[in-house]
Amino acid sequence: MDTILSRDQERRIRQKTKIYEKICEEYDQEIKLLKERTDYIAEFGYFLDLLTRPLRPSDLREKVGRPLIGLFCIQAPLELFYALGVHPVKLCSGSYSAQRLSASYLPVLMCPMLKSYIGSMELEDAALSGYDAVIVPTTCDWVVKMPEIVKETIGHLHYLELPHIKQNEKGQQRWLEEIYTLKQFLEQKTGNRLKRQNLVDSMNQFMNIWRLFQELIDLKRKQRIADIWFFSIANTFMLDDPERWAKNLEFVIKRLQAESLRPVNPYKIFLAGSPIIFPNLKMLHLIEQAGMTVCADDLCSSERIFPGATVYDDPSERGLLKALAERYHKACICPTFADNERRVNNILKITAEHSITGIIFHILKGCHPYDIESFTIEENLKAKGLKFLKIETDYVKEDGQNILTRLEAFKQTL
Ligand code: SF4
Numbered sequence: 001m002d003t004i005l006s007r008d009q010e011r012r013i014r015q016k017t018k019i020y021e022k023i024c025e026e027y028d029q030e031i032k033l034l035k036e037r038t039d040y041i042a043e044f045g046y047f048l049d050l051l052t053r054p055l056r057p058s059d060l061r062e063k064v065g066r067p068l069i070g071l072f073c074i075q076a077p078l079e080l081f082y083a084l085g086v087h088p089v090k091l092c093s094g095s096y097s098a099q100r101l102s103a104s105y106l107p108v109l110m111c112p113m114l115k116s117y118i119g120s121m122e123l124e125d126a127a128l129s130g131y132d133a134v135i136v137p138t139t140c141d142w143v144v145k146m147p148e149i150v151k152e153t154i155g156h157l158h159y160l161e162l163p164h165i166k167q168n169e170k171g172q173q174r175w176l177e178e179i180y181t182l183k184q185f186l187e188q189k190t191g192n193r194l195k196r197q198n199l200v201d202s203m204n205q206f207m208n209i210w211r212l213f214q215e216l217i218d219l220k221r222k223q224r225i226a227d228i229w230f231f232s233i234a235n236t237f238m239l240d241d242p243e244r245w246a247k248n249l250e251f252v253i254k255r256l257q258a259e260s261l262r263p264v265n266p267y268k269i270f271l272a273g274s275p276i277i278f279p280n281l282k283m284l285h286l287i288e289q290a291g292m293t294v295c296a297d298d299l300c301s302s303e304r305i306f307p308g309a310t311v312y313d314d315p316s317e318r319g320l321l322k323a324l325a326e327r328y329h330k331a332c333i334c335p336t337f338a339d340n341e342r343r344v345n346n347i348l349k350i351t352a353e354h355s356i357t358g359i360i361f362h363i364l365k366g367c368h369p370y371d372i373e374s375f376t377i378e379e380n381l382k383a384k385g386l387k388f389l390k391i392e393t394d395y396v397k398e399d400g401q402n403i404l405t406r407l408e409a410f411k412q413t414l
């Protein structure tokens, strides 16, 4: 029995080593592609360096010098973590190969982003236990059940119960209570009490970063930065100390603003739907190959990594927490909310302001929330005269040619 077990273990170790090499190849290939582009500038180098390898919690903890909290989704206020002396980082994966490590024990139809993340957790030093705590907002079913699937101990985790109705008083009140519970959880974990001034400082710090990020978004709208670079930069958010990250972002912005204007592509696209995570930039490459340019998006891994400015009248601790709670909940347009008209309005507003006529709706196979919402969105947008193309895809390369053909045909309709 012992021999069989150890053979199994050996086989598993060999498999992991082989897959890790494959994952590294994916990262290397994508970085190489990006570096070979004619629009590569030296200022992008810092961000590519952050993307060279899959995230290892121990490396990041050392780099930022703070305890590390893993986060799923985007509803937990980053400012609160920083005010309590911890560094939050979003947990996700875009590796095709990582899924192979988890495929045998996960439902076939599971969202590939999480399948890939669960696979990557099997790699050395990448498990959830490598974080000082993990926060799980109850967004989609896959996220909610993920800890159960990976047999993560509940003590290490904190669930943020997300009210799925956000525009009424009851939902907002419940969410504020959740933010207070998160504060208590973090206070217990860190042994620090939240100080109002630390929260103000943290909110100002993130507000400054958000302003910079907004400048980058403006450059993308004007096609002064290719969407592929925009996504790559957004994907590195919180993979380093935020001040250092912001400083490097400023260098990129200054350089791009100083560059002479290039001709703009009239085939402008709004990209909506499931997140796109490095190194899986397949959709972006294909859209570009088809001759279109993504000028705007509402992906939680891209423009929505920041919730936008937090406004408050009441500077007390409660007033600040309430303002943060509202910003991260009421303004969130994830498809898991029941009352989500804001999402369509957001697309309509941006497309009208920037003369964008085409919407590409990206759905990862198994991403039910986006799939469900796509029907209402399609109807609403088409009723306003916009062109709409839904593309469902998995973490595979084989469907690339088929998608490209559909994209090329879509371009003709714009
Ligand atoms: S879009 Fe989905 S994955 Fe992204 S933050 Fe929202 S619920 Fe989470």
Ligand code: SF4
Pocket: 111, 112, 113, 114, 140, 141, 142, 143, 274, 275, 364, 366, 367, 368, 369, 370
């Ligand atoms: S919302 Fe979609 S992409 Fe995000 S975790 Fe859920 S199924 Fe995956």
